[in-house]
Amino acid sequence: MIEIRGVTKRFGSFTAVDNLSLSVRAGEFLTLLGPSGCGKTTLLRLLAGFEMPDEGVILLDGQDVSHLPPYRRSVNQVFQSYALFPHLSVRDNVGFGLRMQNVPAPEAAARVAEALEMVSLREQADRLPHQLSGGQRQRVALARAIVCRPKVLLLDEPLSALDAKLRHNMQLELKHLQRRLGLTFVFVTHDQEEALTMSDRIAIIHRGRIEQLGAAGEIYHRPRTPFAADFIGQANLLQVAVVGRNGTTARVRVGGGLELTVASAELPAGARTALVSIRPEKICISKQRLDTENLFEATIEEEIFQGATDQLRLVTTQGTRLHALVANESAMQEAFHEGDRVYCGLHLDDLVIVQAE
Template structure:
């Protein structure tokens, strides 16, 4: 697939502070990629360097193979949707959407036609003459999107555009945004700190920490095969446990956790043969039964020490006889899962692929 945006060893310094450090990234034409990370990690700075609102301290930004590192924003075939929407309050919906086209001196008839198409695409029909103050948050967000796509950019940059919406509307807009991106075929570069948003919408996710990309992959890779403790902990919940690698055979390794429990694990990210390491276990991957079932490999006993009702699921704190503490998540009293309560003894089973060796990060 063709590369639409490329960052080559991009670094951005503000005085002595490194906001972005030596980032290499290729963004494919027509993909929805998300830059995900906590506040202050450098994701918005990366976006601003792609748009031209910031210039890298070193490195290069390329669009379709052309070096645009020092080109101003108006010379780049990109557009941006801001967190605040940045609509003109004195203009109508129609005028806001057509603003960029008027600045480019596009003929009036073509402006009208393209604005009508953009209005229909974001479901704002009948609202063309309203002012931003007469619109809901979701409607203002649609106007900002329409204003960006009406200019037909090759890359659309979105800086946390859903953060001001309530939870229900935000979920609805996630679906709409993804469908819109598929329909348009435009490359979307989306910035968020919301893990669920990233997992739901993205073709690929770049997890950013302290100005560097910790891991790049699709949602399944990022969630099920985290490479570092940061990725494992930032994306959902994870039990991070210290372990000693006893042996390795192919993509499997045998480790011993603190307290003596031995487990067979996924060794995909294991660099060496043996020694000290860390493993990540997602809480929902711990299968719990009141009676032992299946092979004894990766099976151990524990006691339910605490229970937290979360609606569709229960979150349990488990403690083994050796003192190992784990968090597990189970379906709340479903037909396939017996009710578990504080004080119950349970048998825990883990598949080796669900125990992933991770690096400190």
């Protein structure tokens, strides 16, 4: 659907997008995820046609659109601030694109009505944007873009202005709509939770390059770089030395002396040091001994209540500090308190090597 090949965009001496290649499949929900200033918005603007690449090409359905102005591309964008025309009613906002494309009035009216129905705004059709709530404006912006039947819909942090609850609803609605209409979405966000909830695939962008591209679950469970591990979710990143190999496993040692077993498949032959990522919720905590490859003892230094979960700060007998997340389960389960000595278990697959030298 979209083919980005070796695209570079510079602003003065700053390289916003750096020799980036990416292909977007028809009908998928692809998220560009990264911190602010990573180049994700510039990449979206290159797709929309608001910026032209300095190098590389962008193909849309096989056609080179790299230097076409936005009004000659069949992509549409939902803007971060919605960018609704304040002087036009909801109906005229949604119908704007059809009017500009000279769609005959009766057909345009029918498509606008259909789009308004789809976002449940039929009754607000004659209102002006400033008479709507934030969530309603968001839906107008969505309807205005979708009604043009774009080959690809670009969304620039469209939910960032909504409050948490509405935002969560809209995430599900958007995902639902995308599936139902079979549209191709390219979604930009800096919110990793949003990315995980909605995307088929996620591209983590860092310094104008793709740090990792993959399905949401793959990105979360198998981060391939320290940046990806740290940016998505929380991670304990441990610098380890490789002390021995034994077939499919390898022994590694953390600074204070804590030894762990990892799967050796991800550890290149000859690697002497590595960076291991451990998700806090993967650390299994118990007052009883656990039957697992990696078992060590730790003391709970601090317990932070977070509602459904408790965040625990652990320090192992060897002095290694770890964050762990445990569910705040029913009163039938064990409860943990500051100062408790506990056993920590880790499955082989939960130790992910994100860097090795």
